[in-house]
Amino acid sequence: xxxxxxxxxxxxxxxxxxxxxxxxxxxxxxxxxxxxxxxxxxxxxxxxxxxxxxxxxxxxxxxxxxxxxxxxxxxxxxxxxxxxxxxxxxxxxxxxxxxxxxxxxxxxxxxxxxxxxxxxxxxxxxxxxxxxxxxxxxxxxxxxxxxxxxxxxxxxxxxxxxxxxxxxxxxxxxxxxxxxxxxxxxxxxxxxxxxxxxxxxxxxxxxxxxxxxx
Numbered sequence: 001x002x003x004x005x006x007x008x009x010x011x012x013x014x015x016x017x018x019x020x021x022x023x024x025x026x027x028x029x030x031x032x033x034x035x036x037x038x039x040x041x042x043x044x045x046x047x048x049x050x051x052x053x054x055x056x057x058x059x060x061x062x063x064x065x066x067x068x069x070x071x072x073x074x075x076x077x078x079x080x081x082x083x084x085x086x087x088x089x090x091x092x093x094x095x096x097x098x099x100x101x102x103x104x105x106x107x108x109x110x111x112x113x114x115x116x117x118x119x120x121x122x123x124x125x126x127x128x129x130x131x132x133x134x135x136x137x138x139x140x141x142x143x144x145x146x147x148x149x150x151x152x153x154x155x156x157x158x159x160x161x162x163x164x165x166x167x168x169x170x171x172x173x174x175x176x177x178x179x180x181x182x183x184x185x186x187x188x189x190x191x192x193x194x195x196x197x198x199x200x201x202x203x204x205x206x207x208x209x210x211x212x213x214x
Contacts (some may be wrong), residue, residue: 004032026150086136092129159203166196
């Protein structure tokens with residue numbers, strides 16, 4: 001049986017031919033390459049540290065290749081991708097948003113203004129985190145998935161944008177009208193919150209699917 005690997009998300013497929021499209025990232029069969037079963041590592045091998053050499057020595061028969069120096073900003077971007085900044089940062093909105101929405105719903109049901117204020121404070125932390133989440137997400141997409149624009153990536157971008165826009169609307173609306181939950185328009189405000197939560201959940205699910213290849 002042949003083994004095929006997606007060049008975009010590294011998904012492994014076993015069969016006589018590659019799948020019509022990748023079940024993870026959605027790229028066509030042309031993006032699959034045949035690989036050797038033995039080349040698939042069970043675990044990522046640890047990188048060996050290069051042996052220290054005495055000053056002034058060099059390997060015989062080798063011409064020293066000058067290292068390409070990265071600019072300060074490029075170095076920062078490489079470090080953010082290398083140390084998985086996006087998966088770490090995305091837990092902030094994904095963890096706080098459900099709490100904020102539950103607090104607003106509870107404040108509306110029981111007419112308890114203090115809970116709505118706590119929900120607003122939670123939303124402030126989400127607003128602070130979102131720019132970094134979006135920036136690191138774009139870096140991951142470009143460096144790990146070559147900026148591939150298949151349906152799954154379009155859906156992730158759409159849900160991330162919907163989450164951000166909804167979050168900003170909720171933040172500004174409550175800032176301008178702290179008594180919104182006591183007004184007739186409270187149901188619109190709560191619907192936007194629920195939409196925001198659904199969009200964030202879908203974006204998180206897609207991210208997990210791309211990471212774990214399930």
